[in-house]
Amino acid sequence: MTKPTQLQVEAIKDGTVIDHIPAHVGIKVLKLFSMQKSNERVTVGLNLPSSALGAKDILKIENVFINEEQASKLALYAPYATVNQIEGYKVVRKLELELPSQVRGVFACPNSNCITHGEPVESQFNVVEKKDSIRLKCKYCEKVYSREVVTEL
Ligand SMILES: [Zn+2]
Missing domain, CATH: 3.30.70.140 (Aspartate carbamoyltransferase regulatory subunit, N-terminal domain)
Structure with missing residues (x-):
């Protein structure tokens, strides 16, 4: 080809x-x-x-x-x-691209009430892979977001 x-x-x-x-x-x-x-x-x-x-x-x-x-x-x-x-x-x-299990300090948490916005705290997400979708769970507010939502910001 x-x-x-x-x-x-x-x-x-x-x-x-x-x-x-x-x-x-x-x-x-x-x-x-x-x-x-x-x-x-x-x-x-x-x-x-x-x-x-x-x-x-x-x-x-x-x-x-x-x-x-x-x-x-x-x-x-x-x-x-x-x-x-x-x-x-x-x-x-x-x-080879490998999904990290955690990602720190790259993306802001989409939750405006999350402590990472008010305090000098580095954002941190756990990366969860489910079927075809990749989700990120905020370490602080524990909300789960799709990869697209977090990387759009
Ligand atoms: Zn958060």
């Missing part, structure tokens, strides 16, 4: 390619990694045609390699994204 979509965004020499991000999530992933503040060259492809997703976003970040912790945060936004590490225009490593 040929993959013509791979040529929709120019190849990079060294860095990270995050592919198969659901459409409209690419910008959030950029912010998650503070890439919009980076001085490295970042190529963003939005709403590219994808046979699997219908439309997808793709990010290519030069000279930046994301670590396991960042990959587990990415898994919350885009569980089916693929992360390729590129060196000398070749894929040298594929990072």
Whole structure:
């Protein structure tokens, strides 16, 4: 099977390619990694045609390699994204995305009465996987939210 979509965004020499991000999530992933503040060259492809997703976003970040912790945060936004590490225009490593069991300090609790809003407390969620859906349970107010609700904020 040929993959013509791979040529929709120019190849990079060294860095990270995050592919198969659901459409409209690419910008959030950029912010998650503070890439919009980076001085490295970042190529963003939005709403590219994808046979699997219908439309997808793709990010290519030069000279930046994301670590396991960042990959587990990415898994919350885009569980089916693929992360390729590129060196000398070749894929040298594929990072497996694994859902973290906990996520701290990334997302705000959607419950406005939650103690994490009034106090200098770092947000913390337990990640619960049920059938096809991923849910996050706030450690403090114990409310459970779908992944989409929490990552939308
Ligand atoms: Zn809460």
